[in-house]
Amino acid sequence: MVTSRRKRDTPPALAAHRSDALDTAVLERLVGYNTRRAWLVISEVFAERMAVYGLRQVDFSVLSLLLHNPGATSRELCATLDILPPNLVSLIAGMDSRGLIERRPHPRDGRAVGLHLTPEGETLVTEAEQAVTQLESDASARLSAKERETLIRLLQKIYL
């Protein structure tokens, strides 16, 4: 199930008319405010487009990581995506019961479980990656390729 935000398709009654518009000049000078607003827009587009695959953002991140890091453990996924272990359990279980991933004993650590995509999972995430590429391109359509690269570089300067 994907949460359907209202925003682009705000009902006319709730849409801010010109006369309703408040002065947001101060907020719009803040990196945090702008980052959050941009993320909300992208995440809405993401949810809409990825609904057909039954994938939320975190689901996609996990499957994409497993595509490029076969055999990764829950612990590694948690550390990489900043997810808390208890919150990954049901996600992994869901992917497993959908037949998208397989849990195999870890070769060198009896406590850990190596996570691998099934052929079905591999097919799905490969398609999903293409859909995400397209969706990202659409959501950032007003940015040139160079601007898009710049944006990513500047964002990474904040969190990396």
Next chain:
Amino acid sequence: MVTSRRKRDTPPALAAHRSDALDTAVLERLVGYNTRRAWLVISEVFAERMAVYGLRQVDFSVLSLLLHNPGATSRELCATLDILPPNLVSLIAGMDSRGLIERRPHPRDGRAVGLHLTPEGETLVTEAEQAVTQLESDASARLSAKERETLIRLLQKIYL
């Protein structure tokens, strides 16, 4: 109450060592992924620094909007910040009982309520705005002033 994320101060045991690091090259090419990661970092710094004022991000946004838009209504705040009306009710009630805002009858619409900062609220949000400016500067310390402007401009190209 402010949520305390773990992240900067990840316990050594959970921190990703070099050997644990997964390949995140694909995710790091996505605007959405980078935007979210950057926002999580800023929002963590925000929560830490604004705890002394007892303000969450949404609280600050509302108070700052009221500072620059005295008499704004709940409906206008909702439209501007993309908050749903039911979710603003307890926020407004809290600000009211803390003595930060006053609710006055709207001059031209008997259904609406004009929201105004009290002198105490005005003092608090003025201090808070300075704290936010400092916090933003710290959180984006690795960006030059020009890069910071560029980042904001590019983010607005996505959501505005």
Next chain:
DNA sequence: TATTGTTATACTCTATAACTATA
């Protein structure tokens, strides 16, 4: 009939504590 503000409520996301089995 439509809109503002509200109540009640449900669903998702994120967080902590504590357990088990392995190391």
Next chain:
DNA sequence: TATAGTTATAGAGTATAACAATA
């Protein structure tokens, strides 16, 4: 003693439906 994975659960945040007062 510490770590990987898990269970149970609590708390934010975000969503919908429906109501009263007013337009």
